[in-house]
Amino acid sequence: MLTLTCHRFAAAAATVAVTAVVALTTGSIETGGPLNAMAETVSAPAAAETTATRTIYSTKEGQTGPGHVIDAKLNVNIADAEALRDGRMLAGGLIQKTVQEQLEKEELLKQQAEENIRLLEEQEKQAARAAINCSAEDYNTLLRIVQAEAGVCDEKGKILVANVIINRVKSPRFPNTVTGVVYQKNQFSPVSNGSINRVRITQETIDCVDRALAGEDYSQGALFFMNRSRSRRGAVGWFDRSLTYLFAHDGHEFFR
Helix, strand or coil, rough: CCCHHHHHHHHHHHHHHHHHHHHHCCCCCCCCCHHHHHHHCHHHHHHHHHHEEEHHHCCCCCCCHHHHHHHHHHHHHHHHHHHHHHHHHHHHHHHHHHHHHHHHHHHHHHHHHHHHHHHHHHHHHHHHHCCCCCHHHHHHHHHHHHHHHHHCHHHHHHHHHHHHHHHHHHHHCCCCCCHHHHHHCCCHHHCCCCCCHHHCCHHHHHHHHHHHCCCCCCCCCCEEEHHHHHHHHHHHHHHHHHHHHEEEECEEEEEE
């Protein structure tokens, strides 16, 4: 009887030893823990969970499983960043192109507006010349007499001389053309001494004549003007006796 009991105890001990070796080899228990306690703690679901957890962190890219999902998410994030960068570059290029096109459009509109203004001004000049029957010859004559009589004067002084010529053209007392008024006998000293043919017409004179033809008028209806210091005594006396004094400007006195 004692012998049978010893055999049974030996067999049980051998079984426990084999189980402990297997547990230690597979990592199912920690060394030093009670065998029965570890056998009760490590169940089948817990072992499966431990295996799955290891799989997440050890799975390489290209394999299936949770680890592959993690790598795929990282790749998607990188792709999103690259797409965002490319999108910003594309948007920046489109904005720059749009701004450039807008600037070119504005410049074209500006040029068109300037051209329209130029054409309108030219039409106004032509209309003003037509109003006093000012031909190309008359226009050139007006430029020359203004330059000869008021070349050293300021803009207003030049416009005033042009105003007097235009006033005479409109008056029934004088010829009805600029050329006729300017070359009327004994009226303007530059015609008498020939300086009207030697003057060099400046751009300022052209602008002032154009302004006068367009209606800019400071003359108060003046039909005569003279430079007292440069005029003959007889002429000065006639002005004073026969005409109505209006005003003086830049060396010239104006009469009606």
